[in-house]
Amino acid sequence: MTSAETTEQQTFADLGLGPKVLKALSDVGYESPSAIQAETIPHLLEGRDVMGLAQTGTGKTAAFALPILDRLDMSQKSPQALVLAPTRELALQVCEAFEKYASHQRGVHVLPVYGGQGYGPQLTALRRGVHIVVGTPGRIMDHLEKGTLDLTQLRYLVLDEADEMLNMGFAEDVETILADTPDDKQVALFSATMPKQIRNLSQKYLHDPVEIAIERKTRTAENIAQRYLICSYPQKVDALTRILEVENFEAMIVFVRTKNETETLAEKLRARGFGAAAINGDVAQVQRERTVNQLKDGKLDILVATDVAARGIDVPRITHVVNYDIPTDTESYVHRIGRTGRAGRSGDAISFITPRERYLLKHIEKATRQPLTQMQLPSVEDVNATRLTRFDDKITEALESPQIGFFRDVIGHYVKNHDVPEADVAAALAIVLQGDTPLIMEDQPEPQRRPRKEYDDRGDRGGRDRGSRGPRRGPSQPMATYKIQVGKRHRVEPRQIVGAIANEGGLGRNDFGAITIRGDYSLVELPAKLPGDAWDKLRETRISGKLIELSRDYGPKKGKKPAQD
DSSP states (O other), X not given: OEEEOOOTTOOGGXXXXXXXXXXXXXXXXXXXXXXXXXXXXXXXXXXXXXXXXXXXXXXXXXXXXXXXXXXXXXXXXXXXXXXXXXXXXXXXXXXXXXXXXXXXXXXXXXXXXXXXSOHHHHHHHHHHOXXXXXXXXXXHHXXXXXXXXXXXXXXXXXXXXXXXXXXXXXXXXXXXXXXXXXXXXXXXXXXXXXXXXXXXXXXXXXXXXXXXXEOOSSSSOTTEEEEEEEOOGGGHHHHHHHHHHHSOOSEEEEEOXXXXXXXXXXXXXXXXXXXXXXXXXXXXXXXXXXXXXXXXXXXXXXXXXXXXXXXTOOOTTEEEEEESSOOSSHHHHHHHHTTSSGGGOOEEEEEEEOGGGHHHHHHHHHHHTOOOEEOOOOOHHHHHHHHHHHHHHHHHHHHTSTTHHHXXXXXXXHHHHHTOOHHHHXXXXXXXXXXXXXXSOOOOOOOOOOXXXXXXXXXXXXXXXXXXXXXXXXXXXXXXXXXXXXXXXXXXXXXXHHHHHHHHHXXXXXXXXXXXXXXXXXXXXXXXXXXXXXXXXXXXXXETTEEOOOEEOOOSOTTOOOOOO
């Protein structure tokens, strides 16, 4: 197996491609081949079968599309090349790439074939003659069974993201299609992973293939900044809203686990004034295509999607990916964040991690060999600073408008007739423009919980007033009050405090007394004698991304003797 490495001196001309293909590459601004392209293209031009181990976003589409276009027989009207892709989105993306690279080859016909689209246009195109068919296994099988797709003259076959096709249950369809094609065809198989099933497929249908792998220090692109935020599930909507307010993003994909959640979250974001739409397996194909095009054209900024629905989406505007629900496997994580940072552009990936999901964070860091940077929840002050800056920018932009003179006369007329200072008129206009959405976000106080009385085992009211929260403790254990540096402004809840301190400090349910949440800090009753290792662990504990800085609290009264440990 050869290992591909990009060389800065190498050009596409060095790979043996013809002038028409090179001219198209020049038009789109491609200068030097990526690692997979540099190693794959010469072998495919020589007619060798290729098995490539390549991650998403490495440029593998051009690696197989360019050699196919370079060797097309324009006189042959039946399909010469078939590309199998796992999803409709990827099939469309591959078609677009072929058409882009064939811009200087007159008469090249490329046909996308996938489910959810009417048979009529596909049948018409096939009757007229196509050179390249790009499709999903299911719809290709439909055409083969109906006798509407002739693969007897096929010369090139590509399996793109083969592991994903098999994971989606297309193994039998793929083998049937391969068996129904000429034995002397050239085959290129690309896969992000190389499980046994892919290896068996290669041994059965590829002839003496050249095996190519991309050696990378990490499995995620280095040009993608990866961050995470610790937050509870109820905090997620508010956290995402604040991130959308302060992050300088152009377009974003927000990943959730379920189809229902895509619709729910998209609706919540629209209610907060953001341009968001949902995409999942239940959305009709026409609507899916329209939504992706809106994202490309800037008519939509946020796509809320499931893993499968987002496969193959390549939109240059996507600067951010948010894992609203962190995936449970590292492969999904790599595929998700690969939607940004494409073709060498920089990107940002932000993952929401609940306290119970910290282990998933460790798995991701271990698998990708890249540490994720913890971020803090943007504060109300951060959000307001961003809003005021954007408001300033709008004023500056408006001052350049050719209508400024007309409206200056309108304001002057109002000032003259109502004897009101111009600054007050400007402030009044700002209020009018503000509408129902306040310019400044207000810090919402933590909802007050009514003190709760505990019932003892006999049904009598007993126990004590627990304040915000407090699991009942054994009466014999001496307790003390401790102070932690998180409070209402950090939007913490009693259960977060209990969960974090219990998990990190090795404490049990009966080790907690009253919890009182104040503005910038909270007071927690814990055992008066904390073990030494518990102290050490709790000093490094974070809640809502902030160090709690645990310390004993002796109350506000002067002269009060500190409790003895």
